[in-house]
Amino acid sequence: MSTRFDTYLQVISHADKFPHEFDPKNPDEVHHTIPFRLHPHIVGRVLPSTLPPLIEYNDAQMPKPFEVVEGEYISFASWVDTFDKRTQVMENLLQTWREKGTFKVLKGWRNEIFPVYGDASRSDNVAFVIERAGTPLFGISQFGAHLNCYVREPDGSIKIWVGRRSRTKQTWPGLLDNCVAGGITYQATTKDTIVKECDEEASIPSEISKQARNVGAVSYFTYTEHGLVPETQYSFDLELPRDFVPTPRDGEVECFYLWPIEKVRETLLNNEWKPNCALVTIDFLMRHSVITADTEPDYIDLTYRLHRKLEFPTPHKQVAARAPFVVTSTCQQQ
Template identity: 60%
Template sequence: MTPFNTLLEVVKHCDKFPYTIDPQSTEEQHHATPVYLGRHKIGNILPHVLPALTEYNNKTEPAPFVINKDSITFASWVTTAELRTTVMKQLMDTWRANKTFKVLAGWRNELYPVYGDSEQEGNIAFVMERAATPLFGISTFGVHINAFTRDENGHILMWVARRAKTKQTWPGLLDNCVAGGISYSYSVKDTMIKECDEEASIPAALASKAHSVDVISYYTYTDGGLQPETQYIYDLELPKDFTPTPCDGEVGCFYLWPLEKVKETILKNEWKPNCALVAINFMMRHSFITPDDEPDYIHISYRLHRRLEFPTVRKGHSS
């Protein structure tokens, strides 16, 4: 893992989808085809995904999509959230069965909501398998919890997770104490409490004391596809005598580190990229990183709060 020279480099390593599209670039991120639902852009499809979608669409009767040079939409007969959900399920089931894309090997049987239908409760346009969302560049949402305590001098010590080596994504890297995606029908707070229990054995009575403090957003990509993401951030000060304990096998172990160690390991590139951003945000909010000692302070803040162009939840993340 190549180390970073600055924290701004850390942020750019995650928030790396181009801000300005260059049609002359050879990188495929500059040549994504937008997916629309009515007037809303709900995703982007990279050039390497488009041939498989076109082939599927041509073989399916009636065709579920309208694929043009500059846009992709659902066909005119796909008029409801239920039909969109069915269309996406049939497509992804086919691709998974045919092993069309490696990212689908990480199938989770976990549904994520896709937003953009104001006629539906919560603005939900349809739901789809979590592992498949990068193939359509769907904007997803999650919750990250910074768990911490204080030493006898009042200095913050952060609980840091080491991802299990058996994890399908980013195995063995450092992570926030608790984090998880917001599945269909779960609220933000319900997700936070559920993940605290599942990943760190933090009981609901203690997890419910967490404070909602911020939201960060960024637009990244991996070999699996495009990932515009928004993370709700919570801070949870744990009692000094409480130790998080791995529960569901996703975490190998937990460390209790001073913020100096947290920053050091971030610059050494030992963290899952988006989780490093959550930790940087924590250190800024708790004045460990300040405008006077961090020359890129403003630019880091901008990049932690990227304005994404996709529809968002309305009236909560519930069905």
């Protein structure tokens, strides 16, 4: 039986567990990560246990694609100076490790390409792209989109649609999940990701899913047996019609439950949720005044911990120019 939590702060700490401060005396290797640098930026972090295979690979290449200063940092060699070169270097490395079975995480190869930010010379700030399965090996900051689906009862109360992850999934099998969620691949938008995942995971048609509203984001830094996982999840809310029932389609979700708030709270504290999805759900409960400043003693700390400031570069979005606005006033001019 998994550990039960006493507070929502413990639920968040279960996900956001990468050290906020490094302790050089702590033997755990998460306290001794090596920065992956690109010019002035840190674009990732590497565990000490990942270095020997990286050095072995690097020494076998001519010219060497990486500069490795043990105990200090790794970076691309000076000749790896463009988006295409960086992308190709990372692909060659991960494909070699995959063929040799160097890291178990690469058995979960997804053919999904994630952007890595940090090249300000490009309008999108993308320095290179990388296969999703390889991101934990380099502590690459990932971005996803999660959807809270809910219905409002005639008495004004809220019920939340909760997914049960397939028990055959490679990651977090059988745990509870947000209704819809997915990683944001290269050149995909957050809204496109939500609409796509709504169709694939829950059979929610686009005329409904397009009504989902982006309501914020949560950020955290965790780690698993496969490596380091700093993540930011864009949060979306969607009020579904009371007569609509999400239906699993692609096999990633086993079933959906429509639960009252108290059942959701109970399962959060019972540690029944995928850790990052628990954070998105706590954020939903705070925004809908289920968890309030007058009823939750850790309210401010919850707010801080749901929005961890990560050290990595972030996306730059191109937005359309806003139309000029007109001001209407009932005040008399002085």
